[in-house]
Amino acid sequence: MRPKGSKQNQRQKSLSKGELQGGLFSGLYAIFIELGVSRKRLQVWQDRFEALGGTVLMPKAPEFEQDVQIIVLASHRAAISKGFKFPKLRFSTKLTFLEFKWIEECLQSGRLLPYEPYSIATSEAAEVLATKKEEVCEHLEHSTAARTSVSSLTDEDISAAPALVSKVTDEDISASIDLLDNKTDDGVTGEDESNQDSILDDEAPDYNKDLSRPLLELSEIYSNVFADEWRSFTYRKVANKLDKLPYKVSNAEELKNIQGIGKSMIAKVKEILSTGQLQKLENLKANSQVQIMQLFASVWGIGPTVARKLYVAGHRTLHDVSGDQSLSSMARIGLKYHNDISQRIPHAEVTAAGAFVRDVIESLCPGAVMIVGGSYRRGNPTCGDIDLVITHPDGHSHKGLLARLLGRLQELEFLVPFSSSMAESSTHKVDTYLGICKHPQYPLYRRIDFKVYPKDSYAFALVSFTGNDVLNRRIRYLARTKGYKLSDQGLYTRVGKHKDAQASEVSIPCETEEEIFEKLGLPYPEPHQRNW
DNA sequence: AATCGACAGAA
């Protein structure tokens, strides 16, 4: 559904055959000659070529069933004779030799450009016919990994210009309560509810929305359409950063010294500043495949892979999709409640939902602790979903609690029946349930997450579930560089020096969030300061 | 060219 996590590192696609019609490159076959360009760059082009309907063939001896036109992309003429073995084809296959520049500009403009200014004259016959075959290299390989830019939009010159960041020092609103303290209270204890939607965020950095919005949109497209999670992630990080600046950026050069913002981003900011938009983004948004895939991927349970699969299968609307039998149960529910789920949840409603669940927990398991985490705990005015973290101070009563809780909530018709992990058992330390709920006094169905942890993991779980995701990834990365492994269940030391290495079965105990940040050498950030 | 968090759950 959404971008967020970086999912797997490697491959993702491996969808079936050539498309029908629809994609920018649908029906086209191309061979990329990896000479004169970095592998990474090549990979980017191939991925996008396929993402938009094209089929990538291997340089060595491709074979086809029909007469098809094949485009051979290379950096220059010499690369062709050196890196391309003219295949002996059984059918008359037309080969068109083009410079990489062609696909680069096609991608940039979002249109299928004519071959003309890009064709490469080959010494041999421009067309090669043959009568032999080699091996089939349909495209079952597809390795995918990290990629790099392709951009090259407006130039990006840079000059010097200081401009410091600074920031917004805020004071907290919420108190941090970390289990252990309550206990005697009246059963289930809540926590910092920065009550009454009075979350007056100190600063209202709306200064650079016009800059961050387009970048965020690009982030979504890179994730949903191109499955390029890393690129998507950095676009999102930069967008967040711009949102937090306490001043309005009027000159892209001001961003030069901010870490995490490189020349490509500066160039884009520059373009937005001068033209009011990003041509690259506008082109993508104008592409129907992009629009449709984004729509599909906006459904909870549908990611870039399935979105593309559905598109290739010929689906063009959510109604089409709803009839597809291949949908996972999660996607089915995501589709059913798509309209409601798409709505943001007001702070007050999250508070009410939390209270509702808290009461049920209390009746089921006195003494249990529940905290509403996620963006709610960070004090955001609206939330995308409801995140609940549950544990029990006695160290064992949490076991089996989730199943009972879910059962009860369904009886009360708060939870929509949906077998996620309903069947408890759980082989892990953490019981997780992702589902849909509706508070009796509110009209819309909402996404809700439950996570039940043993008390020893509670502080870690709280940090993890409070996020945001960028913070989680950053501090975990930091932990790794310091010889630790941080997760939502503990902080572990790594055996072998720095690189690789693993283990440490036992976590370094931490009772509070403060302890965790302290051990990482970080100043403690209040929940509302964790919107990294 | 390598790295960019760590994990749960469904299929």
Place this chain on the structure above:
DNA sequence: TTCTGT
């Protein structure tokens, strides 16, 4: 494993 999700 792959995909999607947190």
Place this chain on the structure above:
DNA sequence: GATT
């Protein structure tokens, strides 16, 4: 995409 950014950083090392």
